[in-house]
Amino acid sequence: MAEPLELYDVTIIGGGPAGMYAAFYSGMRDLKTKLIEARNELGGRMLIYPEKMIWDVGGFAPIICEQLIEQLARQAQVFDPTIVFGQHIKGLEVQEDGTYMLVAETGERHWTRTIVLALGRGILKMAKLEIEGAERYEVSNLHYTVQELEPFRGKKVLISGGGNSAVDWANELESIAGSVTVVHRRDQFGGHEKNVIRMKTSSVCVKTPYALSQLHSSDGKTIGKVTICHIETGESEQLEVDAVIVNHGLKSDFTGINEWGLHMNDWNVFTGGKLETNLPGIFAAGDFADYTSKVNLIAGAFSDAALAVNSAKLFMDPEAPRMAYVSSHNDRFAEKNRALGVAID
Template identity: 65%
Template sequence: MTEKLELYDVTIIGGGPAGLYAAFYSGMRDMKTKLIEAKEELGGRTLIYPEKMIWDVGGVTPIRCSQLTRQMIEQAYTFEPTIVLGQQITGLERLEDGTMLLTAESGEQHLSKTLILALGHGVLKLAKLDISGAERYEVTNLYYTVEELESFRGKQVLISGGGDSAVDWANELVSIAASVTVVHRRERFGGHERSVRRMKESSVQVRTPYAVTQLHGRGDRIEAVSIAQINADGEPMHESEQIAVDAVLINHGLRGDFGPVVTWGLEKKDWNFKADEKLATNLPGIFVAGDAANYGSKLHLLAGAFTDAALAVNSAKHYLDPEAPQRAQVSSHNAKFTEKNKAFDAVEEGEGEA
């Protein structure tokens, strides 16, 4: 059966920022590349926050997450890697010659010399509001992410959560909504300090330590929310109070599941996979990048994911060919971009003439 399978130099599992950049950079290293994504679309975690503004990618001015996602995907296709969507890899078998046979949950198989695990937090699911009957409001005004900021214009919005997403949405919505109230179970917020300060200095009403205890609706729409101050055990300390709302936005984090990958023998540290400074795992030929990687100087930014991806690709290249250069030549001097630059210049000249 494996004789019919095409053999790849590197197979990247995961189509988020780290996986997409690894697909691009492996092309720079002249590697035969396949990327496999469990979902039917690329982008990973960035798909959850299409309206969010991204400020911290080097050399990129503030950009909507949806636009950044499109650009990352376009870049990933630069060297025409094989892209496979809708397959969750569950099985790994190392063959006698050292190549690895991957099996998807659906039964499809893939053959590769090396692997890069760009799994993020695994298969992501948004943590839902743990209140009985809350799901019936999801079709109307109970939200877990923001698709269009304009849909909240002039509305009374309550946000439950205290991480980056909750704080960022509060800052985005404060100039659009009629009012914004943020309810968080702890006194301290988990978002970036600058963003938290900006939120507290604005007209956002911050209630801590508080939790949503009940939803009050008519039909399939929420009209009010009960909140209560809570103690360290999460129990209400006083009687609840009601707040009239037009929209409720829940940001209680994401729950990830790596699935059967955790049975492959990879060494874990905390919740993700232990790696060395070259992004190598304890299993030969298997490397890790992005949020799934755990090493001492890990940088939890998109910029960190891109760096992880390049380091993992370089390590995979050296695993295959110890005599290969340590890294790819920079794009400004890389012959692989010569023809692409000519095509790009021709387009720019054509636009200038128009």
């Protein structure tokens, strides 16, 4: 006989920056908390660029992304939330008492009073290079992400794409690779302005508006040359390469959740200023949430998480304080401070 399900106050779906901070802040609000992550590790979209240098998180000097993930994961577990890995939530059932039952793709069920959707960009899949036969090089020198920089040392690297990741990879590899060439279909890049300027004023060769059109191999196993084509004139040229990195965007999968009746588009759910969705007791945070004053930074995800959890708390108990007391005056930290040997007034 199956054990009865536990009822949680808050269930957070997504283990990226917003989800991890929401788990921590939910503990500050003394809520029974569960975090569900579809992957088998925390980090969300940040796992795509573990060696990237992160500059824009308040309170941190520049920090390697992998280290930031470790710090956030440690913080998320301060109040011992239940963390569930490897479950892609799809179904939502409203119970007679107004609570929710979440149903995973694998059939597991999770009972909760409120929900915080910290889905980021959903289950992300890299857009593949649409050149016939490209997949054969994925085991050698065709890459869709950069997990480590060292394998590219001294090599002739071509990057196809113009988004944040393409620009960041170009800047990170500029001092490590033998040469870096960026090919983009448009003259305008989608990366942060300061990073784009850094790329264009470095030794990185930027070729726009060009597109990658052919891959050439002398052994059928590795790419030795590529053909790029000018978008407007059709003029083509060949470049020798040791490695090709493709960043043509991401495809997101919100399958199941996009059938809940949420007001959303292909990438976001629309919320009010208190991170509330159109469904009662369901809130959002981080990249998934879209509202008028949205700040698209990791720091903004932390603020979203706190606001969403505060709204969840007030949804359950309208008489509760509007927000958590700061840590220096929050009883939830008293015992932890004593364990650290911190004097308590």
